[in-house]
Amino acid sequence: MRVVSGIQPTGDLHLGNLLGAILRWVRMQDEAECLFFLADLHALTVDIDPAQLRSSIREMAAALIASGIDPAKSTLFRQSDIPAHAELTWILQGTARMGWLNRMTQWKDKAGKNREGASVGLFTYPVLQAADILLYRATHVPVGEDQKQHIELTRDIALKFNTDFDVDLFVPPEPFIGGGTAARVMSLRDGTSKMSKTDPSEMSRIQLTDSDESIGQKIRKAKTDPEPLPDNAKALDGRPEARNLVGIYAAVTGDSVEQVLGRYAGQGFGQFKPALADSVIALIAPIRQRLEELRGDPDELDRILAAGAKRAAELGAPTLAKAKSAVGLKA
Structure with missing residues (x-):
């Protein structure tokens, strides 16, 4: 069993993140092989301050480790340190279909009424998410209710690619139900809205x-x-x-x-x-x-992320090579 999951390094972690995902990740470390990444490529799909993104990388890594993610048990890395994520995304965009992406409820929610003004990245975000998962041949992905549709899309892409190119390369992942229960934490000011780092209060x-x-x-x-x-x-x-x-x-x-x-x-x-x-x-x-x-030792954080990236790159390289071969980009 191999589990893959990521979190965007935007803003500080809050109690909702901790109880809703991170502590579940901590428990997963004893149940499966785990890869956890800082999804900085995903952060580019909306307007973001470059300086803020740079500083948030180490901050998020420190927060995850402080919360119990153990680099000795799990592979912790920065998404953009692995070029294979972006390369595989482009290959998979030849397999994904516009109709599939148009049906993504998160696209509709985030773009709102201004779809023409939304970035292409926001629309194709789920394909990058599929690449994040399929690159490492993950068998399971921990997701909340709002992300289950994306796992279905990942499965569709995996199965279509395997069929189209007559290969047995990508593993259609399953939602992961291990790690115990995750709490759905709501705002302290409004019990009908999720606790969020974007809330102005x-x-x-x-x-x-x-x-x-x-x-x-x-x-x-x-x-x-x-x-x-x-x-x-x-x-x-x-x-x-x-x-x-x-x-x-x-x-x-x-x-x-x-x-x-x-x-x-x-x-x-x-x-x-x-x-x-x-x-x-x-x-x-x-x-x-x-x-x-951890904030006082940035060199150690960089070392941990570099070691994680090296391990992730080694795991993902064979998958990318086979995908390139399947579509004719290499022998």
């Missing part, structure tokens, strides 16, 4: 770099409702902010939602929020400390 999210005091303040001021906590999860329906805070507590502590409610049923948020803050601080404080240590 700093109070909507908890950053991995936030101080203990800042974490406590953000949770204290998180939006709630006046009702006490119920004794069952069903009763949280129609209470998005309450459901979000209970879900965060459960994800941070490893308890189930029912266990959390069993402990705090009948209590108001005045009693619940301090306990939630303590739990979040206990999770983030050691990560923040390790992150600060």
